[in-house]
Amino acid sequence: MGRNLADLASCTLCGLSATRRRVVVGSGPDHPVLMVIGEAPGRAEDEGGEPFIGPSGRLLFQLIEEVVGLSRARCFVTNVVKCRPPANRTPTRVELRTCRPWLSEQFASVRPTLVLALGNTAARSVFGFTEGIGVTHGRVVELAGGRGLATYHPAAALRGGRSVVDVMRADLAVLKRLVETR
DSSP states (O other), rough: OOOOOOGGGOSSSSGGGOSSSSOOOOOOOSSSSSEESSSSSOOHHHSSSSSSHHHHHHHHHHHHHIIIOGHHHHHHHEEESSSGGGGGGOOOHHHHHHHHHHHHHHHHHOOOOOOEHHHHHEEEHHHHOOOOHHHHTTTOOOEEEEEEOOOOOHHHHHHHHHHHHHHHHHHHHHHHHHHHOO
C-alpha cells in the first residue's frame, strides 16, 4: 500500500509500462453496488483507456444487466493488472505482485460491498483461490466489508459459447441474491 492513486496513470514499476499505450485505471462511481475485476486490459481497453469496452465487456454488462439488474453505471470496473500484457498473455507473478498495491488502494478508495472476479487470474488474486475457475465459480466469499464471487471471464464465454454463458448466468443469479440482501 502507500501508493497514491493519482500516480497510477504514470506508473512505470514493471515492464508492462514499456509496451502499453496507456494505464487502464478503472471507471465507475465511488461506493458502487458492485466492483467488477478482470485480469488485464486487452487491445480495445489499451487503446480506449477504460476496462471492458470491447466484445467481452459488452457481453459481460449485457449479462449483468439482464440477470442482476445492474447497469454498468452502478459498477466500478477495473483489472488486477492495469496495463495490457503483450499479445494479451496472462500477467506474470511479478506483474501481479507489482500491481497488487494499486488494486488494494482502489479497494480502500471505492469500498465495495460486493465484488465480482472474472476468470482464474482475478479470482486467485482477489480471493486467494488455488483451484481453477471451473471449481470456484459461483462460490460466495466473505470479504472485509463485503462479499464476492467469481465467474468465468466473458472472453471464455465468447470462445466457449452457450455452455459458458449459461454458467455465468447461474453465477450472476447468485450475485443477484447478494445484491438483494446487502
